[in-house]
Amino acid sequence: MPDPPKEDPFLENHHDEADAGAAFVLQSKVLDHCETSGRRHIRFRELAADVLGSGLMFYFVIFIQTAINTGIGVGAILLAGECLQIIYSSISPNGSLQLYEFIAMVTVVMIVLSQLPTFHSLRHINFFSLLLSLGYTILVVAACIHAGKSKNAPPRDYSLEPKSSTRVFNAFTAISIIAAIYGNGILPEIQATLAPPATTGKMVKGLTMCYAVIFVTFYSAAISGYWVFGNKANSNILKSLLPDEGPALAPTWVLGLGVIFVLLQLFAIGLVYSQVAYEIMEKKSADVKQGLFSKRNLIPRLILRTIYMSFCGFMAAMLPFFGDINAVVGAIGFIPLDFVLPMLLYNITFKPSKTSLTYWINISIMVIFTGAGIMGAFSSIRKLVLDANKFKLFSNDVVD
Template identity: 75%
Template sequence: MAPPPKSDPFLADDSHREVDAGAVFVLESKGEWWHAGFHLTTAIVGPTILTLPYAFRGLGWGLGFFCLTVMGIVTFYAYYLMSKVLDYCEREGRRHIRFRELAADVLGSGWMFYFVIVIQTAINTGVGIGAILLAGECLQIMYSSLSPDGPLKLYEFIAMVTVVMIVLSQFPTFHSLRHINLASLFLSLGYSFVVVGACIHAGLSKNAPPRDYSLESSESARVFSAFTSISIIAAIFGNGILPEIQATLAPPATGKMVKGLLMCYTVILVTFYSTAMSGYWVFGNKSNSNILKSLMPDEEPSLAPTWVLGMGVVFVLLQLFAIGLVYSQVAYEIMEKKSADVQQGMFSRRNLIPRIVLRTLYMIFCGFMAAMLPFFGDINGVVGAIGFIPLDFVLPMLLYNMTFKPPKSSPTYWLNLSIMVVFTGAGLMGAFSSTRKLVLDAKKFKLFSSNVVD
């Protein structure tokens, strides 16, 4: 049996919080800044960027690039502010390793603790479902290209992905994913370059699809589509787990997260704009929620060499496993906080059996929901509106203002307040429009459908 883990003095002020297994095991603090960069890049730069052309079809060229740029600047600023708040709390002897505890401590409100838990749960579960769904779709794409009339359905591929995720979910700590997330970073660059090259090839070929960049004919439909697209972009930039990522850094963590952010946003700059521009340029308002499907239409020949697209699909599939693991960590931390005994070893029978059972059940639940409700584009919009916008566009500014108390006459105070007001409104409208689209799309499919609804 492994010896009991030593208490980490940087986890928290012992007079305020009891050290628990979720903190000591799942969120163990051993990482360097580049490990945080790997985790953060995996959390943000994922196959959801393949929905950017789809998001642009609800905004058009000008507004699309404007929203993409504003979201990028605001999220970098928000994550920077949150890292400053976390650094400040650490210097004060209160190192926070959970978003919910940070919010409750700074804002002094017990209900905020549960608010963040609910929002994080929605994000983590939504992303987990979306990752499994998209991975199943990747397998279906490869299978269909090899056996167009094959009998296997989407839900069967989702079941295969779920089995793999159950095995991978047994990595015990967030820090233990660092090598997987390094590979994930390179995979994101790989499929981005593949998609951009394929789109350029398709756009210049004699079989290039007709381009139409017009928006919805109805003004109300244009408004709803625009807010749905904004929610999707928010979901793409969001992560909602920055404190948990910073928790993996070896103490003292001060200043390290900013370096990780710079690494992540360098990758964002390379991948987001190129994918959005090339995909929307070729397909316009016919862009699919997965641009790879636009490049590989069901009834027509592929618009780029099949082997190139196949390589892109494989890269996406592999990275989705990493994304599913990253966004499961908060759920696992909550589980182990309640189920594990910190006085026993991480791999003791007392802790190992509950870990295997609970993580397996969690993955089965995500896989079941992915098979039952194949709404990838719509899930992105809803998760972005109700999850990422509050946690990544509103709370960081509020936490900064409450912690550092900038003068009300200062530009920082008013900038933060303006961002909170604007994105609260955008989140409310986005939640309504995304839910509306989800309800409308519910008419297009049956439970356990073999097609992902746009």
């Protein structure tokens, strides 16, 4: 007789008593409806460790995930603070408030919102974030077209950097940023658990929708911004539309609404990507035997999440490198986690024939993106070092 199927250790009534991170932070009201035959992973690091049979891989993935989530947390707070600064500067051009003060304001709001205890509790915020993203894209594209056709349209320079070595470094930095953008596709893995059962078909639909939204939003804004401003386009295109000198290049109400949309969406982004850090912390700090809102679990959650968000806010204020942060996170985080490790796990788990097309496609992706990741890490860190000469600690301007 075959061995009976193992019970799913991650269902609500079968959590490891010490694993409060899965029981609380990753809580979902529909997990009891998922299949119970065999072990079902809800955390990528456990899947990687089981398939590769290495405890070191568990900690390697934790390191990568921590780098990704902390980097995005810092970047989200930084850009949100910059959005507040843009609004303030338009209302009070000679105001005395500095960028780090706006970052502090954003950090306080993030600390309050971070007390939402579970990923499931963010579902309405995430949907609202999707609408904001689409709305922002429409506004930015319309504003760029208006600016490009107006009499005040800026001169456009589409020329490349004169030095070939600089072009190479910039190319790999761009690859790292693109990897960070498309790395957001890992979220449908979590979203798939919200509609039982989590099947391959639903995952494909989720990924298709995710990449379609990313393509429409990111690329439409990038292409329209580059069309208007060429290689002088700011990483925050709203700053290009609101030049330091001369009139705004789009209607004030459009730009103001766009800034508000970005600001609100950044709160959602920061909250979503902080969940992995919270799950790691609360795996040991919380007691699964006691209630989610019990004094025993509430106080450590309040303290740890406040410390984490305060750290992200402090780093954002001290090192305002928005574009560079994106590139570093993409190179050392998203590239290995999204483009290398999944191919390796697939080949080991399903063991496709070494003469099959699938096997060699996976190997090719691993080799190409490993090289791209190494070069991207080198080039993005190089740019970070070069940009370090352009600012002081707690600078009032974001370095692109």
